[in-house]
Amino acid sequence: MDEPLVTYELSGEIALIGLNRPTKRNAISDRVVEALHVAVERAQVEAKAAVIFGAGKHFCAGLDLAEHVEKPLIAAVQGSRRWHKIFDGIERGGIPFVIALQGAVVGGGFELAASAHVRVADETAFFGLPEGTRGIFVGGGGSVRIARLIGAARMGDMMLTGRTVSPVQMEQWGGVSYVVPQGQALDKAMELARAAAQNAPMSNYAIINALPRIRDMSSEDGLFVESLMSSLTSVTPEATQRLRDFLEKRVAKLEAPKE
Known part of the structure; x- marks a missing residue:
């Protein structure tokens, strides 16, 4: 075969x-x-x-x-x-x-x-x-x-x-x-x-699909779509939980690169 x-x-x-x-x-x-x-x-x-x-x-x-x-x-x-x-x-x-x-x-x-x-x-x-x-x-x-x-x-x-x-x-x-x-x-x-x-699936979807389209838009249209995507991703249950975890110090803050 x-x-x-x-x-x-x-x-x-x-x-x-x-x-x-x-x-x-x-x-x-x-x-x-x-x-x-x-x-x-x-x-x-x-x-x-x-x-x-x-x-x-x-x-x-x-x-x-x-x-x-x-x-x-x-x-x-x-x-x-x-x-x-x-x-x-x-x-x-x-x-x-x-x-x-x-x-x-x-x-x-x-x-x-x-x-x-x-x-x-x-x-x-x-x-x-x-x-x-x-x-x-x-x-x-x-x-x-x-x-x-x-x-x-x-x-x-x-x-x-x-x-x-x-x-x-x-x-x-x-x-x-x-x-x-x-x-x-x-x-x-x-x-x-x-x-x-490990990212929220909706965040990954927005990054993959919104960024290349925003790149093809005028600045004003791109900023408008950014606002929509920012709002849509932030109201999902997963985003709410992840933001709460960060605020309540259950996840680490970003650190400077080690390289």
Whole structure:
């Protein structure tokens, strides 16, 4: 029996979703993206947070070009729109997604990473957008998500020149949130997912769904939506209990970082 293209495992409240084509550097084909969709939808039902990772030495080398080069124009457009829908289900779903990155985070792999809420890269990770050198353009949402993370000028530089970027540089640009030693990205991602899973579900839902929409609004519209979300989240029974716990000193105050 063939190995699954995408693995799924439930670890307590955390769904572990793995790209599982290590011999192809986890390149994304149509079958892979559909399998990812099934796993993501399952996680939304079964888990309170999820972690996406890549098996082997590389997270994802991007689009499966052997498949893409044979597609007629309309199929290519439809395929791109399918990626948009599935990655949007990650970014604007019901639970937080943390992504663990190592080795190649290239093209469509970077686009997938950009759809998650928190990105953790180990020291072996490198980021690339070689579409310009291959005569194509990003099609998995990168022109929106990656450009908003690191800026359109930096993204354009990567696409025009084919340069690769280290995880330390990418952290400085805003493309990743954490850089960890080699081999520790998945452990760190699990730690962060467990922390996010402890939040009130309505707070997580508001963070995931309101923030990207507010970003797309005018300042005044964004502030109005912020007021609504602030009020809606604060009147839930869970929020009331958590605020009372804080006021009555049953939970610790925030402390300065130790690093």
